[in-house]
Amino acid sequence: MLAALTRTSRLASRPLLPSAVASVLPASVGAPLVQSRSMSIHKLTRMSVIDNSGARELMVIDHFVRAPAGLGDAVRAVVKSARPDGRVSRKEIVAAVVVRQRSRHTRRDGSTVRFQENAAVLMKRDLSGPLGTRVTGPVARELRAGKFMKVVMMASGVV
Numbered sequence: 795m796l797a798a799l800t801r802t803s804r805l806a807s808r809p810l811l812p813s814a815v816a817s818v819l820p821a822s823v824g825a826p827l828v829q830s831r832s833m834s835i836h837k838l839t840r841m842s843v844i845d846n847s848g849a850r851e852l853m854v855i856d857h858f859v860r861a862p863a864g865l866g867d868a869v870r871a872v873v874k875s876a877r878p879d880g881r882v883s884r885k886e887i888v889a890a891v892v893v894r895q896r897s898r899h900t901r902r903d904g905s906t907v908r909f910q911e912n913a914a915v916l917m918k919r920d921l922s923g924p925l926g927t928r929v930t931g932p933v934a935r936e937l938r939a940g941k942f943m944k945v946v947m948m949a950s951g952v953v
Contacts, residue, residue, distance in 0.1 A: 833897040834862035835869060841912040844893065845926030845948075848880010849873045852890055852914055858921075865899050865907075866936035867892050868921055871914070881925055882916065889921055890914035891942050893933040893949075907934060907953055915945050924948065 835841070835854055843849040854863070856870035863869050873886045882888060894909035901907065915933075916925040923944050932951035937943070946952055 834864045834895060835867070835892050835912060836862045839912060840874065841871070841890070841892070841914045843890075843916060844913045844930050845915045845924060846928045846930075847882055847916045847924075847926040848877045849882050849888070849916060850875040850877065852888070852916075855887070858889075863892050864936075865892055865895055865934040866940045866942065868917065869914070888925070889917045889919055891917055891921075891937070891940070891945060893929075893937060893945065894931075895934075899934070899936070901936075909934075909953075915942075917942075 837854055837856070839854045841852045841854065843852060851874045852871035853874050854869045854871050857863050858868040858870065860867065868889060868891050871888055871890050873882050873884055873888060876882055876884050876886075891914060892912070893915050894911060894913040896909060896912055898906050898908045913931070915929055917923065918925060921941065927948070929945060929949040931949070932953045933946060933949040935952050937946050938952075
């Protein structure tokens with residue numbers, strides 16, 4: 795039986811386990827050995843802007859704290875498209891905070907949250923406050939834990 799635990803298949807990168815043994819062992823033993831890449835906000839990720847600063851779309855070029863960025867993390871981005879009457883223009887480098895992400899985010903209580911799009915709110919360069927005065931749509935509750943309470947107060951809903 796020990797030999798069955800150590801053998802691996804050529805096609806699959808997980809051990810060959812009998813069904814009776816697989817139900818007793820922890821989930822990590824039968825899991826694939828290939829590391830999965832975190833599908834959060836990486837460099838070159840395009841995000842929509844949900845405030846009224848004038849920008850429509852951003853592209854992430856750097857992370858402030860950790861890479862990849864998740865909900866409530868600050869990123870440095872370049873404006874890819876903007877409205878002509880907005881506060882920011884195309885090709886401008888701005889700071890932003892991630893308020894929605896498509897990948898599943900697991901909270902400490904075990905619940906998960908997943909949005910339909912990657913979205914951000916533009917911030918001042920020192921991250922002291924948002925550039926816009928209105929935020930459309932819901933934002934994640936993880937912004938409360940960070941320094942972005944002003945964004946939470948402006949949002950129409952918190953998920």
